[in-house]
Amino acid sequence: MLGTAGLTKRLGDFTLDDVDLTVADGEYFVILGPTGAGKTILLETLAGIYSPDAGTIALDNRDITRTDPKDRGIGMVYQDYMLFPHLTVGENIGFGLKQRKAEPARIRESVQETAALLGIGHLLHRTTGTLSGGEQQRAAIARALALRPRVLLLDEPLSALDTVTRERLRRELKAIHRTTGTTVIHITHHFEDIFALADRVAVMQDGRIVQTGTPDEVFRRPATEFVAAFTGMENVYCGVSRVRNGEATIDLGEIVVRTVTAIEGDVCVGIRPEEVILSRQPFESSAANTFSGTVAEIRQNGMFSRVVVDTGLPFVAVLTRQSVARLGLVEGEPANVTFKASAVHVFKR
Structure with a gap:
């Protein structure tokens, strides 16, 4: 038109x-x-x-x-x-x-x-x-x-x-x-x-x-x-993707992320903060991506809290204030991060 x-x-x-x-x-x-x-x-x-x-x-x-x-x-x-x-x-x-x-x-x-x-x-x-x-x-x-x-x-x-x-x-x-x-x-x-x-x-x-x-x-x-960062994806990291039978392992230096993609070589990955799940206890889950770390920052943002967990790479998660309190998340204390393979978006670097 x-x-x-x-x-x-x-x-x-x-x-x-x-x-x-x-x-x-x-x-x-x-x-x-x-x-x-x-x-x-x-x-x-x-x-x-x-x-x-x-x-x-x-x-x-x-x-x-x-x-x-x-x-x-x-x-x-x-x-x-x-x-x-x-x-x-x-x-x-x-x-x-x-x-x-x-x-x-x-x-x-x-x-x-x-x-x-x-x-x-x-x-x-x-x-x-x-x-x-x-x-x-x-x-x-x-x-x-x-x-x-x-x-x-x-x-x-x-x-x-x-x-x-x-x-x-x-x-x-x-x-x-x-x-x-x-x-x-x-x-x-x-x-x-x-x-x-x-x-x-x-x-x-x-x-x-x-x-x-x-x-x-x-x-x-x-x-x-640029689009990933501008639209608030926040968890954007670059590394090298290796694909075998449609499944990829992406070496980000400090950690390795697993997902399903056909893209190989130099790539960036993005995970939206709302896809990141946090816990004080180790996860009993089949999720492909689970990492241990330390709570680096908890910042209030209106109704929600922005929580950063350092796993070697800083992962940002968005939780309600009630969830932060219920999980017992405290700056400087241990925490675990997990996200599904399907939550990982891969694009060429």
């Missing part, structure tokens, strides 16, 4: 580099990456704010690479809302339709309908300076949706909001997407957005897309060491 081929844009020292992207009709597509990866530049190039130096953009099998932004059928919402302070909420929502010289009756109808969808119908008479952050973001999204775009681009729309408002608006975005069927491309650095909203995810690094897949594929089967 929306696709790019070899999309390249140079801005100063930064280059959006040879981006190939395909987004399906009605898909909620999330782009993830660190600051400076090129996420916003990619969205702005799709929207027509920048003209690419090379490559093409197609929407509904129509080349829109050089099409004027107002004629693309693409709406964009920024993190900082960019509402007009001298206009009311209703006037902001209807602004684009007024610019297109739509009939006043149609503008009123669209404003009322879109505002109701976002739950801000009672705010239409207010000026934007009197709104909360969440209300301003709803107004900005309503302004974009009033134009009935084929694609809605969201540039970190939840980042400036407090936790409670962010969770509420996240649920509303999911409901809006379900109701309208609009194709959405949403950039974020909040992992919660991905699991709550995304059909598929792309990860960007230094102006390139380095992996695309479902949230589960990207988080559990990262394609590179």
Whole structure:
């Protein structure tokens, strides 16, 4: 439905580099990456704010690479809302339709309908300076949706909001997407957005897309060491894999990990913290990977605790506070680590 081929844009020292992207009709597509990866530049190039130096953009099998932004059928919402302070909420929502010289009756109808969808119908008479952050973001999204775009681009729309408002608006975005069927491309650095909203995810690094897949594929089967580390896999180590009859032993220097893979030679392995099981007592288990060590650190992180056990390599596990207390885990005391062979993800170094 929306696709790019070899999309390249140079801005100063930064280059959006040879981006190939395909987004399906009605898909909620999330782009993830660190600051400076090129996420916003990619969205702005799709929207027509920048003209690419090379490559093409197609929407509904129509080349829109050089099409004027107002004629693309693409709406964009920024993190900082960019509402007009001298206009009311209703006037902001209807602004684009007024610019297109739509009939006043149609503008009123669209404003009322879109505002109701976002739950801000009672705010239409207010000026934007009197709104909360969440209300301003709803107004900005309503302004974009009033134009009935084929694609809605969201540039970190939840980042400036407090936790409670962010969770509420996240649920509303999911409901809006379900109701309208609009194709959405949403950039974020909040992992919660991905699991709550995304059909598929792309990860960007230094102006390139380095992996695309479902949230589960990207988080559990990262394609590179960068993706593994960025998505919070944490337990990422490199070594040498030797495969026999489909079973691999991977020498990480201090320990040897066993798993099932066909990848040989120089590799990295990743184990997500939630896959690591801890105990004070030796495990009576058939798990392929069991190691003894010492609790190096216990750090509280909200509802959960991050526990590091040094087995020669530091393994990170995530447990509830109650589990830490029940297991009797104490810094400096012995502990055992285990994880299944299936929890070990292997990728080429």
